[in-house]
Amino acid sequence: MFSQLSKRPWLIAVAISLLLLFWLLSGSLLQTQDTASADAPAAEQGLAKVEVQWLEASPMQRQHVVQGQVEAWRRVELRAQISGSVIRLDQDKGSPVTQGQRLLSLSADNRPAQVAKGEADVRQRETDVSAATRLHERKMISANELIRLQSELAKARAELDLARIQLANTQISAPFAGMYDQRMVELGDYVQPGQSLLTLVDISQLKVSAQIAQQEVTQLTLGQSVRVELLDGRTLAGELHFIAAAADPGSRSFRIEVKVDNPQALRLAGASATLHIQTGEALAHRLSPALLSLDKAGRHGVKWVNEQQQVQFTPVQLISVDNQGAWVSGLPHKVALITLGQGFVEPGQQVVSQLAKGGS
Missing domain, CATH: 2.40.30.170 (Efflux pump adaptor protein, beta barrel domain)
Structure with a gap:
């Protein structure tokens, strides 16, 4: 083979040129690989990369x-205190009424007569007690007899009061000013004590x-x-x-x-x-609700990066939320909040942070 090359010197020159070129290219490639290895991004060396935005706390009005x-401020359901028939609807439901205004009337039946009888009994008993008092002063009757007559007078007065209350209960009046809201009975209905009549x-x-x-x-x-x-x-x-x-x-x-x-x-x-x-x-931070996450204990919080480029998770208190964002408290005054990649990193993990576009 060497004899053939000696006969063709131009082939020797070409072979030498190819060897030199290969040597030069090999050296450049090795240098390039060394440089690339030295300057490779940290993410290519196993560290996660996240985007952050600097947020600073600002004053806001706390609200729940x-x-x-x-x-309604007051609502009362008026019920029948006596039995009787509905004989008159004094006001229309839905109308405003004043305190004491009559709303509905029930039949009086024999109640006026009971009141008249009670009044007569009281007058008779008062006369008996007055006469007995004078006789007792003259020692013509005993003290026990006077006490008995006084007791009968008290009983008559109590019966008269009851009869008057029974008669007054035939008139259903407004206990306060308001709106006649509902009526549960109609004209002619017979009602029993405790039955609902109307709502004010x-x-x-x-x-x-x-x-x-x-x-x-x-x-x-x-x-x-x-x-x-x-x-x-x-x-x-x-x-x-x-x-x-x-x-x-x-x-x-x-x-x-x-x-x-x-x-x-x-x-x-x-x-x-x-x-x-x-x-x-x-003092609170305003951020997107999408940046909130839950820790293993189920607490709301956010992830951020500290000066050592480590991920931190801080529980926060949600102050208010609206269509524009959420106000939270509990974070450091100024914080590098993770805005992209927070779902792929965990607290304590070393990362490489990059300022998000528009972040300050």
Whole structure:
């Protein structure tokens, strides 16, 4: 073979050139591999990469938002105290009434006669006691006889009072000013004691009742301002006027009531409403609810990166949530919140963080 190459010198020159080129390319490739190995991103060395956004706490008004039920300020169901027939419907249901106004009348039957008889008995007994007192002063009758006559007078007076009450109960009157809301009987119906006749409600004021969690009730005080939001978007101003002393055994929550003025007598009782209860100013972070996660104990929290590039999980208290985001408390004043990749990293894990676009 060498004899053939000696006869063709140009082949030797080509072979040498190819060897030199291969040597140069091998050296460049090795250098490139060394450089790439030295400059490779940390993610290629086994560290997860996450995007973060710097958030700083800002003051906000703390508030509790709970669902409530609008109720009439007062509601009473008037029942029959005596037996009798409905002889007159003095007012139409749905109409406003004043305190003491007659709403419905029952038959008096023999009750006026019972009152007249009682009045006569009382007059007779009073005369007997008056005469006996004078005789007792002259020692013409015993003290026991005088006491017996006085007892009979007291009994007659009690019977007269009962007869008068029975007669007065034939007239059903409004115990307070309000709206004649419902009627359960019709003209001519015969009713018995305890039977429901009608319902009267007072809507000059309204109360909105709700249940609030036991961990939040300590932040409430009587007299706090409350914004009441109705389903149609209207809002009313209210005041917290009742907080239950004991929690409901089933839900472990406390009943609260908010007083709302209703000078226009708006028909809102029975409707649903949302209560916004202001509980003072606090420092909090505003973030997307999608960034909230749960730890193994079921607590709400967020993941963030510390100065050592380690993932941290901090439980937070959810202050309020709306369509724009959530306000939470419990985080450090300034925090690098993980906005991308939080579902793939765990607390304590070393990561490489990169500032998200638009992050500060």
